[in-house]
Amino acid sequence: MTPLDPHKLPVHLAVIMDGNGRWAQQRMLKRIIGHQRGAETVKMVVEQASLLGIKYLTLFAFSSENWSRPALEVRALMTLLKKYIRQETARMMRKNIRYNVIGNRRELPDDVNETLDGAIQKTAENTGMVLTLALSYGGRQELCRAAARLAEEAVTGTLSPVDITTELFNKYLDTGNLPDPDFLIRTSGEMRISNFLLWQLAYTELYFTDTNWPDFTINELHKALADFQSRERRFGMTGDQITERGDLLNA
Ligand code: FPP
Numbered sequence: 001m002t003p004l005d006p007h008k009l010p011v012h013l014a015v016i017m018d019g020n021g022r023w024a025q026q027r028m029l030k031r032i033i034g035h036q037r038g039a040e041t042v043k044m045v046v047e048q049a050s051l052l053g054i055k056y057l058t059l060f061a062f063s064s065e066n067w068s069r070p071a072l073e074v075r076a077l078m079t080l081l082k083k084y085i086r087q088e089t090a091r092m093m094r095k096n097i098r099y100n101v102i103g104n105r106r107e108l109p110d111d112v113n114e115t116l117d118g119a120i121q122k123t124a125e126n127t128g129m130v131l132t133l134a135l136s137y138g139g140r141q142e143l144c145r146a147a148a149r150l151a152e153e154a155v156t157g158t159l160s161p162v163d164i165t166t167e168l169f170n171k172y173l174d175t176g177n178l179p180d181p182d183f184l185i186r187t188s189g190e191m192r193i194s195n196f197l198l199w200q201l202a203y204t205e206l207y208f209t210d211t212n213w214p215d216f217t218i219n220e221l222h223k224a225l226a227d228f229q230s231r232e233r234r235f236g237m238t239g240d241q242i243t244e245r246g247d248l249l250n251a
Contacts, residue, residue, distance in 0.1 A: 001219055002226040004052070010182035010228055012056035013049060014204070016196055017042070019188025019212030032076040037214035039084050046088075048221055050095050050129045056178055057131050060196050064104065064138030078108075081135070082115045089119045096128030102174035103137030104145070132178065139198030146172035175200055183228045185221075187213045205231050 017038055024034030042059065049057045062077060069077075085099075092099065099119045108116075116135075149172050153159035170176060180200045186192075189210040193201060207224050209216070234242050 002222045004222060004225055005229055006053065008229045009052055009054055009225060010205075011054070012058065012179050012181045012183075013054050014058040014060075014181035014184045014197060014201075015045065016060045016184070016186040016194065017213040017216075018186060018190055020214060022188060023212040023214040031073055032080070034212075034214055035077055035080055039080055041213055041216050042084070043088070044218060045216070045221060046097070046129075046131060047095070048218055050097055052225075055129060056181075057129055058102075058134060058175075058178070058181060058197070059132070060134045060137065060194075062103075062135045062137070063195060064107075064136055064141050065195065067107065067136070078112050081133075082112055085115050085119045089122055092119070092123050092131070093126070096126045098123045098126040098128070098130050100130050100132040100178075101135055102132055102142070103135040104141060105136065107136040130178070132175075134196070137174075138195045139193075140195055142174050143199060145174075170199070173199060180204065182233075183207065183225075185209070185224050187211050187216050203233070203235050205233065 020034035020038040021031040022034070023037065024031050027033075042061075045059075046057065061081065066077070067074060089099075099116070101116055101120065105113055105116070112135075116133075146169060150159065150164060150169070154161050175197070178200075180202065181197060181204045184197075184201060184204050185207045187209055189208070191208050197204075205228055207227055209220060209224065211217075211220055232239060232242065237245075
């Protein structure tokens, strides 16, 4: 496995888990089998990220646009999600992992929300990795929700528009209590962001692999993280400035 420098890991790793459907179709299997196999990869990545000491892991599990998929696939994904959360919560407790959810939870079925609430409550005091599931999540939708809340406060007079800074705006996002991702991995060969964390990815290092999500292995994860460690992050500054500001290198 590619050796990793434990001091240069991303603080926040985000993943677009793509290619479950194609993985299944290539094997003449139903798409949901691909999602089931994808859930096994989720287990591996959660376990590895936590073992490596990554503080925040955010997984794009269901997008705002995924509601347009065939009803059968949507239902199967919701059932799989519930099953995963129920089965994995004990392990999350053992590994000191805290659940978090971003996205428009109002669009999720009640039983899914109940399962999520139970898991969030149960793991609320855990102090290890924060595992954020993006569910019914879209970056543009999140930005609109934040803008609507700010506008409401401006109308009622509790906020003046001139006070809207990037720091303040950030607090109104679903990710208000998370740092921006340092590293984004997308599987299955697609090289786009697909409405994921549009604001938060401003300075994130991007990594694309052709591997479909169900085939993504520990080795590939390490390879991706080693690639991250080879990058110079400049945040709009010069390389010399960054060398002087060592604190930013692993911000
Ligand atoms: C993209 O593959 C994946 C999804 C839309 C869902 C992701 C869900 C999982 C990995 C399993 C369940 C999740 C958790 C957190 C337990 P795709 O269907 O778009 O693949 P395709 O592009 O090949 O059709």
